[in-house]
Amino acid sequence: MKKNVSVSKLDKSMHHGKLDSNQLIWHDPKRHPFQVNGFAWFDTEKTYRRIPVQPAWDIPEAVDVLANHTSGGQIRFQTDSKLLAVKVRLTAKADMNHMPATGQCGFDCYIGKTGEKHYINTTKYDHNQLEYVLTLFEREENSLIPITLNFPLYQGVEEVLIGLSENAKITPPPPYEDNKKIILYGTSILQGGCASRPGMSYTNILSRRINLEFINLGFSGNGKGEPNLARLISTIEDPACLVLDYEPNCVSTALYKETLPAFIQIYREAHPDVPIIVVSKFPYAKEKVNPQLKVERLERLEFQKKLVLQLQSQGDNKITFVDGTDLLGPYTNEGTVDGSHPNDLGFMYMAQRLEKVLRDVLGEKFSERASN
Structure with missing residues (x-):
């Protein structure tokens, strides 16, 4: 045989x-x-x-x-x-x-x-x-x-x-809606781990639905919100919006409480009117066997909500918070490869959720009604 x-x-x-x-x-x-x-x-x-x-x-x-x-x-x-x-x-x-x-x-x-x-x-x-x-x-x-x-x-x-x-x-290809760019900064998930092919990362899925250029600045294990990365990203011309999706690499809640406000402030100094979207992480599978992971995630979730509300109360009406708890949709338990990195199903649900947020932030020209 x-x-x-x-x-x-x-x-x-x-x-x-x-x-x-x-x-x-x-x-x-x-x-x-x-x-x-x-x-x-x-x-x-x-x-x-x-x-x-x-x-x-x-x-x-x-x-x-x-x-x-x-x-x-x-x-x-x-x-x-x-x-x-x-x-x-x-x-x-x-x-x-x-x-x-x-x-x-x-x-x-x-x-x-x-x-x-x-x-x-x-x-x-x-x-x-x-x-x-x-x-x-x-x-x-x-x-x-x-x-x-x-x-x-x-x-x-x-x-x-x-x-x-x-x-x-x-x-030449069909033109974009305009020359503005959707910029995303984050982690291995943003970089595309672990899509089966490039078109299934969530930024590439979104690029097939929203007619703008997408800039993927996901750095596997190393999207940690360093001030110099904020300064570097601030130099990218013609931003349509900035998505901050780096909580999974924040190392600790204490450090995240330092880096996120500083990152936003640095970017705001260069771009006072560009929309900023802060995205919190979805639950990882190991929370079921290690409840402390859930406690830490909920601490950061509450911090992000309060920070965005505080900035809004201080006059920043261009910042938005997205609670990532249900980013993987109804298939949170089956939407990853290893409990943390999405598979294609997970990425499809992430794109579906974030598409609506982006369209709302980008305005009437990119609304669902306009796209249809």
Whole structure:
């Protein structure tokens, strides 16, 4: 009896992908008419990195490393190509034991405009490799379609090239509603741990529903609210709003009580009228066996409520608090991979809850009625 047979040999759909055609022209997405979005400093630095190569302020070494992870980055364009492929060189191999390599290191592809985007495919490759060349789709038609490629969530990308049919037409993507950006700062959950593929992180889900650029500044284990991160984030131009979702990395309630008011104050000095949304954490599974975790979470929950109410009473009518207790919806017990990091189901519910909050904060132009 044979016992050790690879599933990919038994089921072709489980096999890693391959390049099906050599009739391709390779394009650098850093060049017009492609648009690279989701990296706040890309226009000046042209790197797939989430903070500047040389920040104006000292930042933690771990944040500097994690900034190379390309979570939230997107390549957008329109084409009539009958074939789409990618050629990718990563900075390191897949190495996570609770997150699929397709989410950590892969790209995925959507077609269509915001509000109508349809998932097509994800790069599946030999995870022992640093480089891969894969076809994302082939089609019969040659109509002009909008393309969105989502970057890997938990790995760096040294190079990515876009393969299109010979003589394919390439045009800029459909425009955003305006040039403002939704900026989010937080933890591994925000970075995308542990989505099965890039498009399932909650910021990427939201980007398919709200027609603005999203800047993902989630730093795994290291979104701790340091003042210099507040100063750095304050330099991002044209903010539509700032979402602070870093409570899970706050280290202690005492430290959180220091960093959150300071972070808000630093940002307010630069942006007195930009909406700020403070999001509290959802309950982790271990609260059931360690009640002290619940006590600590409820302490921070109460603190955040009182802080936001205090700031509102002092005249800040642009700050909002979101109680994260039910962020995972009715499936809190099944919405994570490991009791803390959401799976795709959890991320869908997070996006659903936060979409309404964002639309309310962004105003009439982004209301549900306007979007419909």
